[in-house]
Amino acid sequence: MKKLSNINISYKSIRTANTILLLCLFFTVLMLAVVTASGKSVPALSEEQKENKLSVEIQKQLAQGVGEMNFPISAKKLYTQRKFKEIWLNPENGAKQTWDAMLMIDCVLQYGLNHNDFHPNELLYSTLHDILERPNTIAIESQARFDIILTDAMLTFVNYLHYGKFNPQFPPGKLDRYDLPVFSAINHLKASLAAKEFQQHILAAQPQATAYRNLQHQLYLYTGLYAGDCYEIPESDIRKVAMNMERLRWADSNEKYAIQINIPSFLLQFYHSGIIDSFKVIVGKPAAATPTAMTSIASFTIAPEKAVSAKIFTGKILPEAIRNADYLKQHHYLIYNDAGQLLRPNTPYLIKIKEHSHRYLAKQTYACGEPLGIAAFPFRSLSKISMHGVSKTSLFNRENRALSNGCIKIKDPARLAALLYASGHPQNKSVLNQAIAARQTRTFYLKDPIGVRITYLTCEVKDGELITYNDVYNLDKTLEAAMYGSVQPSLAKK
Known part of the structure; x- marks a missing residue:
């Protein structure tokens, strides 16, 4: 009996041990399940929940300041208009526009822009792929950041395509702070997102001038097609094309320019009726440089004269003319009586004029210290x-015609006057011809002002060939250093 009792005790001990073991196994499995569950992604959100959460995060980040943005005010304004709804991470609209935006940013070199200005360390294809394909593996904060930064990159792209980065009149900070009536990057991006052809609409922000389009195509060949075919293109050529595209962005606006005067090429071109008439010009010497500008011409004067003040007439011109018989001719002065008659006075007559100078007037066919010629x-x-x-x-x-005191001298000004007047007043050409033949001082008014653009382009593309000009005011080095941080020796020598 004693032995049996020992057997029963052993059996009970074994059963108890087995129960404890089962309980341990149960809790072990339970803990493993909890640990495994904690390592898995959170349950997927519905599209509505995801959008709301992403919008809230975008609004939060913009309010706190995202940092490292080129146009933070513009980006915030755009998202505010959209009630902070994401722009690029919405699968309902498909991802084509998003990938197109990434592609354009990846190819900014073809537009003469710097890749470092477009957040290259954050806007990665792999990151976008994970967000679009496996959104539950990417934190909502990272998704919001990506959407905001891509928006900033596209606003940067649009602004730099249209205005340039170093535009002295419209620098990036000004573009970000103020709404400009001519062109808004926000409105252009919104219209592009709604357009059928997203890329084409974005790229329409570029200047439409033929000179710009030619340079842009040349740069596409240099950085895209030729590079892929292993052509060796000098870095100096690529930089020169990009710099002059930048300058053309500064000069572009919605106004059409019929006249372009390019300082380095010493050439004026008049575009009319599908024809281009060219005129040689003289521009300011480096010490009196002709400025670049966007302006217009509303009139011109044949046999132009400039009235001289009475004080200068009596105090300087008459005394000098009395002492020197050639003074009036040397300094291009003409004397008229109060009836408007042109006089040819000798020395005794000049003395009498001096005694009654209030009855006479002096005019000068002169400006910028230079004779005005037949037309101004x-x-x-x-x-x-x-x-x-x-x-x-x-x-x-002369090959180098940077010779004036700042004014622009034109060869054959009578021909330009006839072309300008004929475009608006073809029936009155005889009146103009008579004034030119008689050298009669007369002002002619154009039917509509003619837009004029004075540029500083040190290269252009003609018949598919890059033509370079002398950097007469030595401005390339300054712009190159701003755009690239260094100067190519080949450019520095010019």
Whole structure:
């Protein structure tokens, strides 16, 4: 019996041990399940829940300041208009526009822009792929950040395509702070998102001038097609094309320019009726540089004269003319009586004029210290320089024609006057011809002002070939250093 009792006790001990073991196994499995569950992604949110959560996070980040943005005010304004709804991470609209935006940013070199300005360390294809394909593996904070940064990159792209990065009149900070009536990157991006052809609409922000389009195509060949075919393109050529595209962005606006005057090429081109008429010009020497500008011409004067003040007439001109018989001719002065008659006074007559100077008037066919020639074309918004003819035409035979005191001298100004007047007043050409033949001082008004663009382009594309010009004011080095942080030796020598 004693032995049996020992057996029963052992059996009970074994059963108890087995129960404890089962309980341990149960809790072990339970803990493993909890641990495994904690390592898995959170349950997937519905699209509505996801959008709301993403919008809230976008609003939060914009309120706190995202940092490292080029146009933070513009981005916040755009998202506010959209009630902070994401722009690029919405699968309902498909992802084509998003990938197109990434592709354009990846190819900014083809537009003469710097890839470092477009958040290259954050806007990665792999990150976008994970967000779109496996959104539950990417934190909502990271998704919001990606959407905001891609928006900033596209606003940067649009602004830099249209205005350029180093535009002296419209720098990036000004574009971000103020709503400009001419062109808004926010409105352009919104319209592009609604357009059928997203990429084409975005790229329409670029200047439409032929000179710009030619340079942009050349840069596409240099950085895209030729690079892929293993052509060796000098870095200096790529930079020069990009710099002059930047300059053309500064000069572009919605206004059409019929006249372009390019300082480095010493050339004026008049575009009319599908025809281009070219004129050699003389521009300011480096010490008196002709400025780049966007202006217009509303009139021109044949045999132009400039009235001289009474004080200068009596205090300087008459005394000098009495002492020197050639003074009036040397300084291009003409004397009129109060009836408007042109006089040719000798020395005794000049003495009598001096005694009654209030009855006479002096005029000068002169501006910028230079003779005005047969015609003068005043710029409407520029008072310090003018465009006019010249008496010494041999100067146009020189290769370097940076010779004036800032004004623009044009070869054959009578021909330009006839072309301008014929476009609006073809029936009155005889009146103009008579004034030119008689050298009669007369002002002619154009039917509509003619837009004029004065540019500083050190290269252009003609018939598919890149043509370079001398950097007469030595401006390339400054712009190159701003755009690239260094100067190519090949450019520095020019």
